[in-house]
Amino acid sequence: MAKITLSKLAHSYLPDPQGEADYALKEMDHIWEDGQAYALLGPSGCGKTTLLxxxxxLLTPSNGRVLFDDIDxxxxxxxxxxxxxxxxxxxxxxxxxxxxxxxxxxRNRGMDRASINTRVEAIAAMIEMTDVLERKAQALSADAKQKISLGRALVREDVNAILFDEPLTVIDPAMKWALRTQLKSIHAALGHTMIYVTHDQTEALTFADQVVVMFEGRVVQIGTPQELFETPAHTFVGYFIGSPGMNVLDARVEGAFAYIGDEKIALGADYGRPGGKVQIGIRPEFVSLQSQTGMAAKIHRVEDVGRHKIVRAELCGQAVNMIAPEGTEITAEAARIQFKPDAISVFVEDWRLEPGERVQG
Amino acid sequence: MEKTLNQKAWFLVLPVFLLVAFSAVIPLMTVVNYSLQDTFGNNKFFWAGLEWYTELLHSERLWSAFGRQIIFSAIILAIEVPLGVFVALNMPKKGVWASLSLVLMALPLLIPWNVVGTIWQIFGRVDIGLLGHTLAALGIDYNYTRDPLAAWVTIITMDVWHWTSLVALLSYAGLQSIPEAYYQAAKIDQASRWSVFWFIELPKMQGVLMIAILIRFMDSFMIYTEPFVVTGGGPGNATTFLSIDLVKMALGQFDLGPAAAFSLMYFLVVMLVSWVFYTVMTNLDKKAGY
Structure with a gap:
């Protein structure tokens, strides 16, 4: 078990990278604390596997260093x-x-037979494969094979870290839940540093203490699931986490108010007068339908997903999704909506702006 | 509604019947016919029953040719399969060199068989051949027209030269289909080079290797042109394999009856062995769960 430090790490698959665009992994500094469970979340091709x-x-980085417990x-x-x-x-x-x-x-590490046996039995019990121990691996189902792969990763007690590269892709949904829960309890029991790569937000949020969100070769935010949900550091985190993702709307921000078209929206805090590309973000959970007051919106579509309704609407030409509780009557095409002021995020050039933080336009 | 019944549709399959009849059934039945009769020329035939078969089954000539044939196939398989796998393992996996080595490997396969025979026939000649002359100059007694061992060495080397590429190319295809993750997992598990070969590469090559062995077995079991061009079956009968013997019997001595019986038994042996291979292969596939 070890703390893993990435120092000024960057990687390009090209032999002679020129600009930043040539890098699959942009320069980053990051410390994976010992014994933590991390999820590395991001869309396909964002550099997760490269980093892993x-x-x-398996890959030598073009720039920077990797340290295990301060050893290069x-x-x-x-x-x-x-x-x-x-x-x-x-x-x-x-x-x-x-x-x-x-x-x-x-066996490859020269462990003695008796210890191997005890260890294998223990792991087999953990992955629930004790009854097929003597079967040939070839004849088993994809699920079972992946469990063997997991077992092989867990069998060594002294590993520095266990890395998972989208390990549950081939597993069917019911089994996924079971395995994920199992992994979590294994983590609690063994206390290894675990890094879990996935593009599935549910998987990331349920597995990890800390979620690292990557986008276009860059780590855009590291935080607990709650932090990612409430205070996304980048518009991408906003989009990517949540279902549906955060509404991000082009706006003009002046002090404690944002303006979209003719609408004036209260922001809960003073953001000054940021310049450049300014957007405000609001999660669909914090957009509410009103009868009298609020902004005029056009409703396009209502999707009933059982627990709640997802309302697809339009505000001043920009798409807005909202989540309405089951049982809400939505009749008119035109409606009034309201944003919860302290749930609004402000983004400048896609990065989060904290109130009081000044950006010169 | 009344269905019209019309048997004329059978005429539509007539061309296929005719084609198969003239290309396969009738020639085969002619051979069967010859194998059961005797002739003294003038197209006069006498019924001989199974006489030729019993005679051949007790013929020392046939059994020794059969023995040589088995030994030949066994030797070339024992050399070509491991060598082909070894070559495939060492071929570059991608880039310009991969394409280049593929082309180079394919070259021997493109040369007509009698040309391969001629190349080696000249190559091994003691008077003008590069190989034969060099060996003679080095003081090694090598003469494939006189020495049975030299003849065997020449023919086996020729076959290895000609056909190892096939095994190598098939193995290479098998190797290329192994996902990168297997090698990565092996690294993680600290597997040795030997373990990677034994537990990953060989099992994944199993299917193509079986096909390679089957093809090489059938081809080598029916080999004719190359040894015929190089040694003509000699010295003596040292390199007279089954098909060379068969042609001698049928066209050299014009013993149509025994030759026909011979070729039918030959055919049955090849079919039997191929069937065994096929069964083993499909069983392996079933076990693998494809």
Missing amino acids: NIISG VTQAPTAARNIAQVFQFPVVYDIMSVRKNLAFPL
Whole structure:
């Protein structure tokens, strides 16, 4: 178990990167604290897997350093880093039995037979595969194979970190829940540093203490699920977290008010007069339908998802989604809506602006 | 509604019947016919029953050709399969060099068989051949027209030269289909190079290797042109394989009856072995759960 430090880390797949655009992973500094469970969340192609492979040593970064407990391992091969990793698609050694598969990483490290056996039995119980231990891995289902991969990652007790690269992609939904919960309890029991890559926000939010959101090769925010939800640092985090994502509207901000078209919206705090591309963000949960007061909006569509209704509307030419409680009567095409003032975020050039923080326009 | 019944549709399959009849059934039945009769020329045939079959089954000539054939196929498989796999493992995986090596590997496969035979026939000649002359100059007694061992070495080397590429290319295709994650997982698990080969690469190549072995077995079991061009089956009968012997019997001695019986048994053996291979392969696939 170790603290992992990334120092001025950047990576490009090109031999001679020129501008920032050539980098798959933009320069970053980050510390993964020992024993924490992190989720690395972002859309496909945002550099999550690249970052993971750099930590595990499958890839050598073009710039910067990787430190395990303050020891530089940037140039160290995977084997020397003592890392476990689970991949998106199940990797099992086809001709070995499940038992041999689980024992393989231990045997390669020269552990004695008796200890291997106890350890394998323990892990098999954890992943609930005790009854198929003697079966050949080849004949098992994709679910079971991925469980073996997970088991192989968990079997070594002394690993510095366990990395998961979208490990539940091939698993069917019901099993996903079970495995995720299991992983969480395994984390609580073993206390390994875990980094879990996913593009599924539910997965990230349920698994991790800290979620690292990546976008276009950059870490845009690190925080608890609640922080990501309430105070997104970047419009992308706003869009990406939540269902539907945050409404982000072009606006003009003057002091404690924002203006969209002719509408004047109270912001709950004084933001000064930011220049450049200014937007305000409001989660659909904090947009409410009003009968008398509020801004005039056109309602396009109502989707009833059971627990609540998602209302797709338009405010001054910009799309606004809102969540209305089940049972709300929505009849008219025209309606009045209101934003909850202290739930509004202000973004300048896509980055969050805190009240009191001044940006020169 | 009354359905019209019209049997004329059968005429539509007539072309296929005719084609198959003239290309396969009738020639095969002619051979069966010959194998059961005897002739002294003048197109006069006498019924011989199973006489040729019993005679051939007790013929030392046939059994020794069969033995040589088995040994030949076994040797070339034992060399070409491991060598082909080894070559495939060492071929570059991508880039210009990968394409180049693929082209180079494919070259021997594109050369007509009798040309391959001629190349080696000249290459090995002691008077003018590069190989034969060099060996002679080095003081090594090598002469494939006199020495059975030299003849065997020449023919086996020729076959290896000609066909290892096929095994290599098939294995290469098998290797290329292994996802990168397997190698990464092996690194994470600290697997040795040998473990990677034994537990990842070989199992994944199993399917294509079975096909390679099947193709190479059938081809080598029916080999004719190359040894015929190089040694003509000699010295003595040292390199007379089944098909060379068959042609000698049928066209050299014009023993139509025994030759026909011979070719039918030959055909059955090849089919039997192929069937065994096929069964084993499909069983393996079933076990793999494809």
